[in-house]
Amino acid sequence: MHVGIATDHGGFALKEELVANLRAAGHEVTDFGAYSLESGDDYPDFVTPLAQAVVAGQVDRGVAICGSGVGASVCANKIPGIRAALIHDHFSAKQGVEDDHMNILCMGGRTVGPAVAWDLVQTFLDAEYSQDERHLRRLAKVAGLEGG
Template sequence: GIATDHGGFDLKKELVTQLRGAGHEVVDFGAHHLSEGDDYPDYVVPLAQAVATHEVERGVAICGSGVGASVCANKISGIRAALIHDHFSARQGVEDDHMNILCMGGRTVGPAVAWDLVQTFLAADFSQAPRHLRRLGKVALLETENETDKTCGPGGRGRKRLAR
């Protein structure tokens, strides 16, 4: 699946064409027309939910910088999204961390680099190495803890102070 707001609209169009040309089935979560007033969560959240429920295998999320898309996607339980600018991270993010959404900035990455990163991301497989499985279990536990801890979040006191 793929999603973007206006910040990555042209890049998404190019990537969809390239992905389909390479034989991939692409679910396009929008934006379907250019609108400077749209908001990336309206497109990234449905993509992330589809990845989390295995409706689609992996996702590509784009906004102007890629940061907002990454932050937004990671709010969905089961999502492991990362802002990627290089081949090593595109591959290693899948192999070691089981990354399932690649995030990019439509204003920071050109079409040739974006296509290379997407191909690297899609070609990589999770290693299943015991140390990586152990780490994923710890991350999944954080999601469970955060779902049951109602004191965290806007206006909440939280359980732990990370910095003074």
């Protein structure tokens, strides 16, 4: 799978570890930065291009990280077509994809350790979008909200 990943300073170390794990697992990775640890950088500068790439189909799914994961989630969800969520548990990582077609997993670099983060990413990437009528009906209603 082609995975995009982005972070600011708050998740830089976690991103670096996840990029290595993703590549070792055979995934193609596009790194949207940050490319170096800069304490004054801003998560929208990295998360926005990631979200735009997911919507454009340039990457299959995305992982967005900031200190808590909250800002990354809020930012990603401002891009029409993105369904991002802050995830701390395996059930939500799987069900968010299956039922809600989540396409960006958000995590906090200061709240989730690297082993748990890697488990969550694997769960997220292994899950498949449901084609069940009830899920598609709900997704259509959510998509309708983006029309303004």
